Amino acid sequence: MKYLKLHPWNVSHKKAIEIQERLEKSIVLKSSVKNPELIAGADVSYTKKSEIFYAGVVVFKLQTMEKVEEVTANGKVGFPYIPGLLSFRESPILLKAFAKIKSEPDVIILDAQGIAHPRGIGLASHIGLLLNKPSIGCAKTRLIGEYNEVGREAGCHSPLTIKEKIVGAVLRTRKNIKPVFVSPGHKIDLNTSIDLVLQSCRGYRLPEPIRQAHNLVKKTAMDS
DSSP states (O other), rough: OOOOOOOOOSSHHHHHHHHHHHHHHOOEEEEEEEOOEEEEEEEEEOTTTTTTEEEEEEEEETTTEEEEEEEEEEEEESSSOOOTOHHHHHHHHHHHHHOOOOOOEEEEEEEEEEOOOOTTTTTTHHHHHHHHEEEEOOOOSSOOBBBOOOOOSTTTTEEEEEEEEEEEEEEESSSSSOOOEEEESSSSSSHHHHHHHTOOOOOSOOHHHHHHHHHHHHHHHHOO
């Protein structure tokens, strides 16, 4: 896959925020997804006491969740951990992995935030812009926003709001299991994001693409 070079990565904390504020204006929240066939999951893993980290991308057929392709990449961490600026830490290694993918996905899903972010551009949105692909954030924890209690059945969801603006949904993917936090990343709307997350779950809390991407990078990190 090819990706756009929208800005440099070796920047200061202040410059990174300026870049986010500029890029946020380019995010599209209308769905360009029509009958998607391939969906990719991506994740990053770190090793203890090391500056090396690992990215993995796994591509699946959406209808059957049959694995089509998987790739990994590794490299040195080049940006500190700063809440709200995770994309500047993890995007470069994720792009290195995506560059190896031959089966170009129609949608990308990440264990990260989309627009449910203080500046409206979490890692999932940033990656969507860089790859010019529909992207979805499906995080295990909330970064920002308010919501009401979610019903206990799978498929129940509650709006996630920031100052009364809906930026995502708190979605129950399994009965009586903790919900996930879904927010559109880029070139997709919230309802389509929810539908695709539910469609790609296979009996687990997390959708299969990001669950298997997580397992892949953890194994790669342990074997290195």
